[in-house]
Amino acid sequence: MLDSETKRRIDSCRDILVGKVPDPKSQVEQITIALIYKFMDDMDREAAEFGDRTFFAGEFAKYGWEQLMRPGVGGHEMLALYSEAIQKMNENAGIPELFRDIFKNAYLPYRDPETLRTFLKEINGFTYDHSERLGDAFEYLLSVLGSQGDAGQFRTPRHIIDFMVEVIDPQKGESILDPACGTAGFLISAWKHILKQNTDKKPGDKLTPDAKRKLIANIKGFDISPDMVRLSLVNLYLHGFTDPHIYEYDTLTSEDRWNETADVILANPPFMSPKGGIKPHKRFSIQAKRSEVLFVDYMAEHLTPKGRAAIIVPEGIIFQSQTAYKQLRKLLVETSLVAVISLPAGCFNPYSGVKTSILILDKSIAKQSNTIAFFKVENDGFGLGAQRREIEKNDLPRVKVELAEYLQTLRNNQPTADLQFSTGLITSKEMIAENGDYNLSGGRYGSVRQSTNQLWPFVELGSVCLQVTDGSHFSPETVNSGYPYVTVKDLDQGHIDLEGCKKINESSYKQLVSNGCKPKRGDVLFSKDGTVGKTAIVDFDRDFVVLSSLAIITPNTSQVLPEFIYCVLSSDKFISDATDNKTGVAIRRIVLRTLKSIQIPLPPLDVQKEIVAEIEGYQKVVDGARAVLDNYRPHIPIHPDWPIEKFGEVISTITPPAKIQAGDFSEVGRYPVIDQSQNAIAGRTDDESTLIDGSNGLVVFGDHTCAVKYVNEPFAQGADGIKIIQAGEQLVPKFIFFYLQSHPIEQDGYKRHFGKLKESRIPIPPIATQQAIVADIEAEQALVAANRELIERFESKIQTSLARVWGEE
Structure with missing residues (x-):
């Protein structure tokens, strides 16, 4: 420790x-x-x-x-x-x-x-x-290497590594390989796992010195980067490997070690391919230029006849329709794949938000089995935001138990039809191969239920709807005024913005109405292309039509309330199911057939009314708190006795020592990098040579956006077009900030506004008065900020209520 x-x-x-x-x-x-x-x-x-x-x-x-x-x-x-x-x-x-x-x-x-x-x-x-x-x-030192490398590497969380090792269960007599080993995290976890298996009083004390030497000789790793090889060698050495076997080796283009196989392979191979692709040798079964395809092919081909593997793969491996991806999936299904574990999209935060899965290969089991199991991890014991704080919800232990039960059933040549999983489902290889694309999205073959406490029956969405249809499949010409034409961006927190959306003429409107693109009161809109999950209910009588990126869902009110359908479709669980079933390459979307097949809970109508009333009560609190945040602006009343000066004459600007270049900062540095966006924080840096000392308070002004930010710590400039304002002797920095918030400079296209700001005038109250005004506004803002916590609490209550409907609480 x-x-x-x-x-x-x-x-x-x-x-x-x-x-x-x-x-x-x-x-x-x-x-x-x-x-x-x-x-x-x-x-x-x-x-x-x-x-x-x-x-x-x-x-x-x-x-x-x-x-x-x-x-x-x-x-x-x-x-x-x-x-x-x-x-x-x-x-x-x-x-x-x-x-x-x-x-x-x-x-x-x-x-x-x-x-x-x-x-x-x-x-x-x-x-x-x-x-x-x-x-x-x-x-601990290696944990700082989280950010993605030039070759597409990023650090695999320790608990995910340990989970994969425990699932594969390497043994002391087996050869173990990671062909893209990075800092050797998988190899060390496998080493510790085997030592634990052979422990009486202290780790590995049941192993003879000769057995330990053989175990060390059986653990190997390859990496293309000499820096990573160096770090792996040190990491293994400090974990007790006197003679670690890590080789600088290009797994995808070199043939020197092609004939070597392993009983166990554990890996999180690089997801990034260089521009123009990779130029591999000709011994791969799959001819491809994408690194993730080649790495998975390599590992499947380099298992011994009884070999096992756990491989982290990006979303593309699961569903991409290009020939190489389909050929790879076909190879896996026919030779070695036994299970797919879907991981949540935030698993690799803050380093990457990429959606991943774990492929479980077992050549001996795969030969005798005609099924593949799909498991879904919604929570891995850590929050899925940038901070990844530890939480109570963790599906990994349950997945591990149910996967072990499935694999043992196969090893015993017993039927799997009677197995019931709370985190997964079992699908025949015949169904997976049915249309020739060998898609490995579990949701395509049924709904993965994650509850052992279902209160209500589950039905397919389409079975309780009179209709589920697309909006318009073409974009009509827009006009300055006319009929509203709603797209995904016009859906905001359950509401439909008919005033801010595009407009189309009467001829286009009538054509789209005849094509069934006009929703009516009681319909629910659901975004199914790109960003899946934006939802709104039509609770008014107005004439408008919608784009094809929105599905129009018409509930059968004899079975389900429109408001209940809206609540269910807005739930984290439904959005997660829909997101996992997206297909396509250029645009990721969920097709209507799949959308209609997702299973939802169906309580009786009187219970639906109670659920809707509870959630609407919480939503009113959220809406009220959000209105406070949206409408609050600091107000500084101007006293006629205060002198008024030209702004440019009472402030000065600071020139940064160096503008930090794009790509030279991340989300995890010590100092903020400021740009001119509304949120102002572009990222963080550790480069002290770029820092501006803001410890006495500075105001940052966006020359294009007119956004203002108050900074009272060291920071770096992350973009052109920001002006760093330093108060003169007559002004308090935060008074300047609040004044610019309450008297904003008008935006005018993309023109520069700092010149306009310098020519504007600012009142100069006595310093003590400025300080009192700042203190009053800060007290106001503390009360306003409490609304953010209120929103967070009541949105959490909404999701908790919905989780209870799904049987997850």
Whole structure:
């Protein structure tokens, strides 16, 4: 377990480097190299007690750690010695090949003696002690490598890795491979899993030394990046691998290891293909240029006859209609696929919002089975927002139990028809192959129920509707005034904006009406193209038509209330089911046939009325609170005795030291990156060379948007077109901010407005009066801000009520 002092020391190392080495990956590499340097010296001094030093002997003796850190060594001397040492260390014949590989191509990316001295002093606090503590410390260090890499890599969450390993259950005599190993997270989890299986009093104590050596020799990883190979070697070494087998190898274009197979493969391969695709060799079964297709093909082909695999794949593998994707799915269904686990879209936040699934392969079971199981994970124990905070809801344990039951049933050659899952369903391979596209979206073959406490019967949506149809399949010419033509963007929080939508002439309107594109009172609109799930109920009598991206749903009121259908279609559960069933390439959509087949709960009509009344009561609170937020503006009454000055004469502007470039910031840096959008925060950065000191309060003004933001912390400029306003002696910064909010500059196309702002006039109350005005407005805003929490609470109540309808609470 990572202790607080070790964590503090690693954080301190990053803090020291961040000003000179802003890239997190480079920080990790520098800390890794320094740690191994220090640990080599620790081991060498320990060996010297029983004989001579070998790591730092001969011409390399001058690079020993004690030489580097000896009292009185000058900063420039330390810099020269350390820089030379890490570049030459891979030539040291006295150190094992593992360490030479780690130092291959190592260099010092900065030339500041004081930064190096402070950094090495912190590294000096680490000591190699052969314990799991150092492995945990390095895992913590690697956790900063979350952001997506150039080759499409991103960090797999530890709990997902452990889940996959537990499902596959690798054994001590089996060969284990990750052909895109990154920092070796899967391999280490597999190692720990096997040690746990062979434990009496301490991890792995039931294994003989020879068995441990064989186990280590059986665990292999490939990666195309030398940096990742270096990190993997260190990670494995610090977890007890004296001789880790990680190779710099291009799995997709090299044939050197093509004939090697593995009993177990665990991987989250890169999803990104370079421009122009990959140029693989000709030994793949599937001829493709997409990395995700080739990696899955490689793993399916490189399992032993009884081999097993768990592979994270992007959404495209599941449904894409291009030939290579269909051929791959056909290959998997016919040879090795036994289960598909759908993961929630936020599983890889904050690094990526990509929707993923886990493919479970088992060659021996697949040969004797004519079914495939589909499981759906809606919650993985963490919130699906950017912060990924731990929550109580977690479907992974249940999925693991039900998948294990399914696999054991197949191994025992028993029928699966009687198996009942709360997180999944079983489908015949014949049904999957029926139309030739081998689609692996579980929802296509039935509704995955996730409740063991269903209060009401479940029916297909289409069975309780008189009609489910599309809107217009073409875009008529729009006019300045005429009949409203509603698209997805005109649906907002359950309401239909007939005033702000496009207009069409009478001829087009009549044609669309004849085509069935005119909703009526009681119909429900549901967005099915692109952003699935925007919903609104038609609760008025007006003439309008809708675009094909909206489905028009006409409930059968003898069975279901329109308001209840609206509530169900607005629920997280229904939107999740619909999203999982999207198809298409250029535009992702859910087709009407599939939409109608999604199962929904159907309480009696009197119960529906009670549910609707409860939810509408909550919604009124939400609408009222939202109206407060939408309509509140700070107001500053102007006293006639206050002097009024030209704005440009009482403020000054600050020029940033450097504008941060697009792509040089992420969501996880320490300092905000400000642009001129309404929300103003473009991202975050660790690059201190770009920072503006806003600790005394600055106002940021968007030269195109006229948006204003108050900043009272260090920040960086993330875009052209923002002006950073500094108050003069006569003004309080926050008074300027509130005044610009209450007296905004009018927007005029894309013209620059700062010149207009400088020519405008601003009242100059006494400083004490400005401070009092600021305090009053801040008190108002605190009351207004409470409405945000109110909205969040009552929206949560709405979803809780809906979850109860689905039988999930």
